[in-house]
Amino acid sequence: MVEEVLHRCEAIIRDVSFATVRRWKAEHPEGKAIAYFPVYAPVEIIAAAGMLPVGLHGAGDRLEIQHADARFGSFICSIVKTTLELGLTEHLAPFDGMLFSSICDSARNLCFVLKRNFPHLYVDFLHLPHNATSASSRVFLRHEYARLKAALEELGGREITDERLREMIERYNENRRAIRALYDWRAAEPHRIRAWELYVLVRAGDFLPVEEHTAMLREAGEGFARRQARPRDSLRVVVESAFCEQPPLGMIRLLEEAGCYIVEDDFTLGRRWFTEDVPTDGDPLQALAESYLDRSVASSVRHDGRRPRVRALIEKVRARRAQAVIFLIAKFCEPAYFDYVLFKRELEREGVPHLLLEFEEKMYTFERVQTEVETFVEALLFE
């Protein structure tokens, strides 16, 4: 039953005791768990070290902020605070390390605040390049990945072989292929796969070994195929900007209930970061580095001079035959706020309607948002 799988996924993503991680560690007494902050991390390298990579998107609405406010103050997004709160309330106990990358200034500072407060944790910062036009960025990123590999080898006390890396690349390729296929299917038959369902299904992978997650995606896929579902009158929308802090599940449900088909989104973007497979021949670190530079999805946290994000958004709208864009921006998320200005300009040039909504992960009342979305949808569907 697909509903059962989805129910399991929802339980996994809501669980701040990280039972799946604890279970994996019990089964792998030598194994270590490495949490990574959004948006992207080269999970293959972590997995090849015999460790469990865990995508950690803060604590959502499951943890009240009691201590982290004093460290991060006003005007800072919630995910930064709830991630620190997880640490300050012992919730990060199952983890042996945390990985951050160059996505924004708040996340970067959080990396070093965690390092000070949790000296027993392996905390590292990856510099993911912002100059894809320069050939030197390929050389640099391979070095950066080699540095990470060496650090993980030291932490885990075992060598990471190329063979093992290739094997992990293949497993994650398989996983990403399955996710891409579900996204394509959802865009074709949005009445068959609801947005919140795809969301929990994909995000559950953040907390599971990759092969277990791929199996889960297949099981769900079979369930979706058997479903009887009828199309309804809905507005096909692309949801953009929720690439880091995640909106409450209630908010995703609300968008559909208010009359939208979400045919594309950037939720938990790291899980489907590549538009095509990472090559499994040749030097695996080079393959990962080049894939980051040449095969990444467009994102507000990655600058690529060859392909402006504004164009990428328009292409996404066209490819998914979307009728509008909904910006779902986490409160205080500066990369998203900035990109919104140029996105808006481009959408208006192209005549694509758009709506801006702000959220916080711990939001629990949605009446006002609901009215806004309903008004937006009605104006477009029945104009």
Add this chain to the structure above:
Amino acid sequence: MAEYRGEIHRRQKELMQQWYARLDESARTGWPPAICLMISGNCVELLEAFGIVPMYPEVNALQLAIRHQSLEPILAAEEMGYATDNCAYVKADIGAYLLGLTPSGGRLPRPTLVLCNFVGCNTYIKWFEHVAALLDAPLYVLDVPFLRSEEPSPADVAYVVAQLKEVVARIEQLTGVPFDMERFREAVRCSQQVEELWSRIKHLARHRPSPFDAYFDAITLMGPLYVYRARPEGVEFFRLALAELEAKAARGEGVYESERFRVVVEGPPPYPYFRAFRDMFARWRATAVASTYSTVGGIWEFGFRHDPERPFETVALHMLAHNLTNRNYLQRYEQIRRYVREWGADGVIIHFVKSCRLFSAGQGDMRDYITKALGVPTLYIESDLEDPRYFAEAQIRNRVDAFFEALERHKHAIAV
């Protein structure tokens, strides 16, 4: 409260006016070409090698704020779609462009290249993407790996050097001016000299009393430091400044008739209320003996210098490791610790600015470190560096007053 105003201030004003005049000339005649650059850890030496005038949106933004002209452009930018929680420097700069407003009243040129030296501040990338898009100018993002270890790795340095060489080729192609290695070395040599002079000035603040305020007065010196670092005018200016301040130190003159408190300041100032803010400290005769904000462009007081014998490599090292913004947060804690101990401070002032998350995200943890691990009294206040709507004057004054009252008791208690 009257503070020292000498030859330094007159010459500073003159130099900044000359810079705006060059930008105006560039706008009118197309020559010299102008290139947009960010302040933090930049490669202005490379521009000087081509005779290109640097244009700094940050300086434009702060000039607007200090002249109480920032709100109107901020509102114009918000009207265009910027959020209230976007960096107000960016909003003031973009808004000023939309309104045709410039700090000098003269014209600003369309940049030949928008050269984003990405050194830690992610807003820099967005800002320059927007500038390039709005002005329809070419953009180059010079990606500087963040300093995630004590020292940059050889791979980090090689990556930056490779990009600097790409920038050279790009500028040659855009301007038709061939790169002049000798001129580049000369620019690097000027920087080296300016850095030495500036560093000596900063070390003068170890004197009791300090002959200048290493936060408020340092800001006066920062204009020429950023605009003229790689030029002979810069060397001449900093010689003058050092001589003037050394003479003050020799005479035993401080910022005030008697120096009552010595503090370290962390964070940018509230430019729209610069005067009011300074007065809050002046009434307690509190002198900043060091500040992190004055190291945004470069940290030279601990010994780093550009080197004309290794021009590309040292420009890269400066961008990677010797400016505040590309160094990690814990390195900033350490920088503050050294200031407190080596410059002899009684307390630390943390000014949180809502615009700048690079500076401010995590300052609560910083306060925890300074008060608990270092045992140094710390004041934490919040406002903004550009947006006048976030400065609650009475409230901030009360907090400043309460802090110094407590600090007085603290000093007394230690003395007893």
